[in-house]
Amino acid sequence: MLNLWENFHTDFLMKGVLKIDNYIYLSEKDKKITSVGFSKKDIKNHKGISGLKYYLVILYLRKHVQTFGQVTLTLNDLLQEIGYSTKTNNKSIYSDFREIIKTEIINKGYASCSTDIFVIKPNDLFHLQLSYEKNVFFTEDNFVQISIAEYEKICSLQSKINKSILLGIYLYIKQYIMDYPGDIAPAKISFPSKSQIAKGLDTSIPTVENGLSVLESHKLIYIRRDMFVENKKEEGVFVPTRNVYALDPNELDGDAVLIELERIYGKRIYNKEDVPGKIKYLTKERK
Numbered sequence: 001m002l003n004l005w006e007n008f009h010t011d012f013l014m015k016g017v018l019k020i021d022n023y024i025y026l027s028e029k030d031k032k033i034t035s036v037g038f039s040k041k042d043i044k045n046h047k048g049i050s051g052l053k054y055y056l057v058i059l060y061l062r063k064h065v066q067t068f069g070q071v072t073l074t075l076n077d078l079l080q081e082i083g084y085s086t087k088t089n090n091k092s093i094y095s096d097f098r099e100i101i102k103t104e105i106i107n108k109g110y111a112s113c114s115t116d117i118f119v120i121k122p123n124d125l126f127h128l129q130l131s132y133e134k135n136v137f138f139t140e141d142n143f144v145q146i147s148i149a150e151y152e153k154i155c156s157l158q159s160k161i162n163k164s165i166l167l168g169i170y171l172y173i174k175q176y177i178m179d180y181p182g183d184i185a186p187a188k189i190s191f192p193s194k195s196q197i198a199k200g201l202d203t204s205i206p207t208v209e210n211g212l213s214v215l216e217s218h219k220l221i222y223i224r225r226d227m228f229v230e231n232k233k234e235e236g237v238f239v240p241t242r243n244v245y246a247l248d249p250n251e252l253d254g255d256a257v258l259i260e261l262e263r264i265y266g267k268r269i270y271n272k273e274d275v276p277g278k279i280k281y282l283t284k285e286r287k
Contacts, residue, residue: 026063026148036062037143040175047202050096052164055171056082057100059151061128062137069130071111075122083155083163086122094122101128110136144175150220159214161207168201169211170220173245187256191264193242212243221245224252226272228279229265236277241269 026034036058046054060078061071075094076086084093098117105111105128115126130136146167154167176190194212198205215221223245228238241261246252258269270276 028149031149031152032147034062035145035147036137037139037145038171039139039141039143041141042139043144043172043175043200046168047200049162049164049203052168052201053096054100054104055146055167056151056155056164057097057105058136059146059148061105061130063148063151065130069132071128071130072125073128074125075120079122081155083157091122105136108134110134144171146171146174153218153220157214157218161211161214165201165203165207166211166214168203169197169208170215172197172200173221174247177245177247187254187260188246188248188251189257189260190245191242191261221247222249222252224257227258227261228270228272228275229261229267230277231280234280237280238270238275238277239280239282241265 038055038058046052057078060073060081064071064073066072075097078097079086079093086093101113102117106113106117109131111128111130113126113128115124117126120126150170151167154170155163157163157166159166173190173192176192177188178186179188192200194205194208198208201208212221212223216223223243225240225243227241227244229241231237231239242264244252244257244261258271261269272279
């Protein structure tokens with residue numbers, strides 16, 4: 001019987017992925033279908049700049065796993081790929097990543113390592129042997145899937161916003177986009193409020209707004225705005241609804257988006273040009 005990583009190896013070769021020695025090289029096409037499934041209910045356990053780095057680490061391992069479940073790396077390799085500068089005298093930059101590898105991966109039985117992760121130098125090679133019994137890239141829970149292509153694009157973004165926050169915002173939005181089978185299906189959209197995203201990721205609303213702007217400008221997400229609902233406190237006065245997000249701009253076209261928002265607000269939703277009253281923009285929220 002094949003073990004977990006022999007199955008992994010066989011599946012990859014069947015997909016036509018190039019193998020040289022023990023290394024697996026992903027084509028651009030394969031990067032779009034090679035992914036990690038993250039448990040939706042576990043998202044609450046990885047918050048803030050430090051906690052969200054967990055997702056970057058797991059995706060790095062997924063990209064670089066070798067034929068029989070081994071990943072060979074240095075801390076600098078990891079940091080440089082995911083968009084962090086290693087040209088600094090601040091050695092604390094490595095602390096979060098050491099902690100994640102030790103507590104979230106090794107201590108939980110997803111991998112073993114013969115090296116003490118807390119004492120290795122940033123340029124020292126070390127090896128993680130992923131478990132044959134526990135697959136860190138898969139969950140039986142309801143999950144949100146992030147591909148290597150999505151991971152690489154986020155890591156390559158030129159932005160002052162921490163890459164862990166950008167990935168966190170993207171993941172938070174994507175978790176609510178349901179992929180229904182069949183030709184007739186609801187729009188593949190997501191509509192968490194900015195305050196909901198900020199609370200869920202333990203960050204501020206301005207940071208979420210800046211992160212959304214970066215993701216939108218690089219076409220990782222698409223946003224529909226300028227929809228209005230009647231203010232509960234002022235009859236005839238209409239205020240903006242929350243934004244609606246999609247990974248495909250075509251999903252934001254038409255009235256399906258308005259219908260989904262009407263289920264949330266319990267009132268009719270209008271496009272800006274159809275508002276039958278006065279429009280009032282509310283003061284921006286701040287955390």
